[in-house]
Amino acid sequence: MFGDRCEREFSNVLFDLWIKARSDESKYLAQQNRELNNQNSAYYKYLQYLDSKEWKVKRVQVLKRDKNLCQGCKEKPAEQIHHLTYDRLYKEFLEDLVSLCVNCHEREHKEPFLDLTQKNPQPE
Structure with missing residues (x-):
């Protein structure tokens, strides 16, 4: 008896609309959460910092200091800057940085390095 009444009151069309609305809402909230996170x-x-004027100036200073030569292999032109330490991240001394070619930089990062998701460095 109760089952009969529910079957007559239930609308597959309305249920499908409700499911779609919840799905759209869930997708929207997930997207907002991803952006916020x-x-x-x-x-x-860190990525914002690497795009900053302050970082770009330091980068040029380190490349000039190292005469655009990779300090790892001492053979190839330096293309990237590597942090020797992250202790002063965002306020690095030039001595905290070294010029490397792509191959040497990749070799450096095959070893475990700063996990930015756990250390959570903050600009000062």
């Missing part, structure tokens, strides 16, 4: 993550802040 990304913008608040230490990695996002």
Whole structure:
């Protein structure tokens, strides 16, 4: 008896609309959460720093100091800057940085290095 009444009151069309609305809402909230987490993550802040004028000036200074030569192999032109330490991240001394070619930089990062998701460095 109760089952009969529910079957007559239940609408597959309305149920499908409700499911779609919940799905759209869930997708929207997931997207908002991803954006929020990304913008608040230490990695996002680090990437923003690498795009800053302050970092670009330091990068040029280190390349000039090292005469654009990879300090790893001492053979290839340096293309990238490697942090020797992350202790002063965002306020590095030039001595904290070294010029490397792509191959030497990749070799450096095959070893475990700073996990920005756990250390959560903050700009000062």
